[in-house]
Amino acid sequence: MRVSVREVGIAKVVEVEGEVDLGTSPDLRRVLFEVLPTVGKLALNLGAIRYIDSSGIATLIEVLKRAQNLKKEFVLFGLSPAVLEVFRLTHVIRVFSVFQTEQEALGT
């Protein structure tokens, strides 16, 4: 799994590539928890994720709850078919703000 962060105005976009599972989700969690307090909006691009398991979904839920506590926006975009299927199986998609493109996610 590779994670990178870039700034877009007052927001930051986090790009994730590869597989998010029990072994890699702690790294994703660490990056998202570090970035979140520094921005108004954090947008996570899930388009290059080949695989995500329930520990990855749990990580996203944790970040969402932290964002709500910090009064920050945490949004997702570019969900790949593999990610969408796991969201469907876990019935959690409705708890997130999900967009198709980065522009939509950032409201630009």
Place this chain on the structure above:
Amino acid sequence: MDDAPRRLQIKFSVPSDPRYLGVIRGAIGPLAAVIGWDESECRAIVLAVDEALTNVIRHAYHNRTDCLIELECRESADGLEITLLDNGDAPDRSKLCARQIGCDQPGGLGTHIIKQVMDKVSYEQSPEGNRFVASKSLRRTS
């Protein structure tokens, strides 16, 4: 030679280290495809097996990476049967699928995924340890 059909059976001894999860995922997907599931169903089956292994690592072995999980994948007459054996703590049955589905709580998603993907799931204690068995029939796939 008898006329009984030859069916694939794979056995893995998997260290309880998350680094090996990708290896198992890489084997299960093609096996499910050969049996006859489509790409989406194969991904779901891979996920269910991965979740079962993850549960053993987290809850039976408490994230210790130096234990072993025996994984057997058996092609059956009408689908696939997965068996996991471990020697860790027994699963807490009160916590299996105890999470409310669709809520914003982070834990407990794995057992729901397994239950949704596979047709039959059982957890047993045997003299050999904890035994998890899950099967899925090709014919029941819509």
